[in-house]
Amino acid sequence: MAVTIYYEEDCNPEIIKDKKIAVIGYGSQGHAHALNLKDSGCDVRVGLREGSKSIEAAEEAGLKVVDMATAAEEADLIMILVPDELQPEIYETYIAPHLKAGDTLAFAHGFNIHYGYITPPEDVNVIMCAPKGPGHIVRRQYTEGSGVPDLICVQQDATGDAWDIAMSYAWGVGGARSGIIKATFKEETEEDLFGEQAVLCGGLVELVKAGFETLVEAGYPPELAYFECYHEMKMIVDLMYESGIHFMNYSISNTAEYGEYYAGPKVINEQSREAMREILARIQDGSFAEEFVADCKNGHKWLVEQREAINDHEIEKTGEKIRGMFSWIHE
Ligand code: NAD
Ligand code: MG
Ligand code: MG
Numbered sequence: 001m002a003v004t005i006y007y008e009e010d011c012n013p014e015i016i017k018d019k020k021i022a023v024i025g026y027g028s029q030g031h032a033h034a035l036n037l038k039d040s041g042c043d044v045r046v047g048l049r050e051g052s053k054s055i056e057a058a059e060e061a062g063l064k065v066v067d068m069a070t071a072a073e074e075a076d077l078i079m080i081l082v083p084d085e086l087q088p089e090i091y092e093t094y095i096a097p098h099l100k101a102g103d104t105l106a107f108a109h110g111f112n113i114h115y116g117y118i119t120p121p122e123d124v125n126v127i128m129c130a131p132k133g134p135g136h137i138v139r140r141q142y143t144e145g146s147g148v149p150d151l152i153c154v155q156q157d158a159t160g161d162a163w164d165i166a167m168s169y170a171w172g173v174g175g176a177r178s179g180i181i182k183a184t185f186k187e188e189t190e191e192d193l194f195g196e197q198a199v200l201c202g203g204l205v206e207l208v209k210a211g212f213e214t215l216v217e218a219g220y221p222p223e224l225a226y227f228e229c230y231h232e233m234k235m236i237v238d239l240m241y242e243s244g245i246h247f248m249n250y251s252i253s254n255t256a257e258y259g260e261y262y263a264g265p266k267v268i269n270e271q272s273r274e275a276m277r278e279i280l281a282r283i284q285d286g287s288f289a290e291e292f293v294a295d296c297k298n299g300h301k302w303l304v305e306q307r308e309a310i311n312d313h314e315i316e317k318t319g320e321k322i323r324g325m326f327s328w329i330h331e
Contacts, residue, residue, distance in 0.1 A: 006180040008171060013040070015161070015168035019104075022047050022075035024068055024090065026054035028135030029108050030081035033173050034063055036142045040172040047071025047078075047094070068094035077165070079106040079129075085296035088117045099124050102159050106169065110189035113155050115289045126156035127166040130188055131175055142174035150175030155185045193283045198276045205310070207267075208233060212315045222318045230319060 016037070023034040024047040031054075037044045046058045047068040058065045072078050072095040082090055091112075099105070101123035108130045112118040120126050131138045133148035141147050150173065152166040159165075163182075170180045196202065211229035216222050239248035249257045282288045295302045310316065 003181050003183075006167060006176065006182070008176040010180070011167045011171035011176050012164060013168060013171050015164055016040075016042055016077075016172045019043070019077045019165075020075045021045070022071035022078045024071060024078060024080050024095070025082035026052070026058045027081065027083075029131070029138070030054075030135070031058070031061070032131070032135040032138035032142070033079055033081060033108075034058065035061060035139055036173045038063060039142070040174070042172050045071050045074060069098060072098040076100070076102070077104040077106060077169070079108070079169075081108055084109060084111045085293065087112045091118050096120075104159075104162065104165055106166075109192060110153065110155075110185035111193075111289065114185045114189040115286055117289075117293070120156065122156070123158050124156070125154070125158050125162040125165060127162055127169070128153040128155070128185060128188060129166055129169045129173065129175065130192070131173065138173065141178075145177075147174030147177035149179045149181065151181050151183045151188050153183050153185050153188055190280070190283050193288065194276075194280050197283075197288075198279050204233075209310075209313065209315055212318075216314065222314060223322060226315065226318045226322055230315065231322070 017040075019042070021037055021042055021044045023030055023037070023044060026034065026046050026048060030046070034044050034046050045064045045066050046054075047070070048055050048058065048065055049068060055065050066074070068090065078095060078099075080087055080091065080095070095105075099121060102125075104125040104127060105120050107113060107126075107128045110128055110130075113120075113126060113128075128151070130151045130153075131148045132151060133141075138148045150170040152163075152170050154162045154166060156162070167176070167180060170176050208230050212222070212225045215225035215229065236248060236252075239251055249260070252260075279288075
């Protein structure tokens with residue numbers, strides 16, 4: 001295997017317990033990192049802007065909250081967990097002025113370092129600890145005694161022990177319980193963007209929507225189309241996740257399995273693969289990053305238009321109605 005997986009016994013918890021940690025931001029990842037580190041016995045402060053809605057939530061959860069500049073000044077490890085597009089400005093204004101030689105700057109995604117939107121001084125460590133799952137699952141699994149696997153990366157090793165620091169951080173957020181994978185900032189950034197664009201979010205939502213629209217266009221009831229193309233997705237994915245494609249195939253009927261081999265390559269065909277290669281090329285040459293940053297500077301105009309379009313789509317209205325009828329979904 002090309003990658004080595006590390007576990008708790010490979011990490012030295014004392015390294016992270018000895019550090020003063022600042023978690024900047026208290027969103028999806030921020031709340032999970034801050035709370036998991038605190039519960040692992042680490043010295044954490046959350047850095048938030050004045051008037052932030054998250055101050056109360058973080059304090060109620062028992063966390064120490066200070067403003068972002070104070071957090072950066074007090075800490076010797078600063079984990080930046082604000083949205084990627086806000087990180088360059090927040091870094092310049094609140095973090096960079098307070099960096100000391102030997103400090104560690106940490107990220108949960110490589111976007112700003114890899115594409116050069118943030119350039120830290122040479123005398124600080126630059127590491128990444130990227131949980132491979134949404135923040136709310138990172139927190140939930142930790143409280144349940146497990147953890148979401150982490151990718152860890154070192155871009156700059158100023159102190160000579162940046163890897164050990166990254167491994168120890170991954171221990172603190174609970175990732176070492178299920179496995180730590182070493183990677184580079186380039187690999188994490190490009191693979192993460194490709195996965196979310198071509199497969200997980202972009203590919204999946206379009207696939208579900210196209211299936212739903214095909215059935216509805218042909219006159220089938222939207223509720224049934226929702227069940228077939230959307231609702232059942234989770235059960236199929238759960239089987240694949242837990243026991244492999246072969247087990248999912250074993251669990252479905254022979255009719256379904258035959259249809260899978262017959263129809264799958266017609267839907268995801270050479271044209272789809274060519275589109276995936278183009279998507280990857282635009283990630284690798286930085287043109288996706290430029291386009292995204294330009295839209296952010298334009299007030300997220302394109303992003304918001306797309307968000308509104310999917311929110312208004314019939315599949316969302318149908319889903320809302322159906323999920324409301326099935327109380328067990330919310331249990
Ligand atoms: P988020 O949008 O959930 O949270 C952002 C937080 O940043 C807010 O809750 C707030 O506390 C703070 N914030 C927002 N606007 C601010 C402003 N103008 N000034 C100061 N603070 C502000 O962000 P997220 O999804 O947790 O992403 C954080 C990082 O983690 C990103 O680098 C992202 O790529 C990475 N990441 C996220 C996930 C995920 O599950 N969402 C998974 C892996 C990696
Ligand atoms: Mg991502
Ligand atoms: Mg069926």
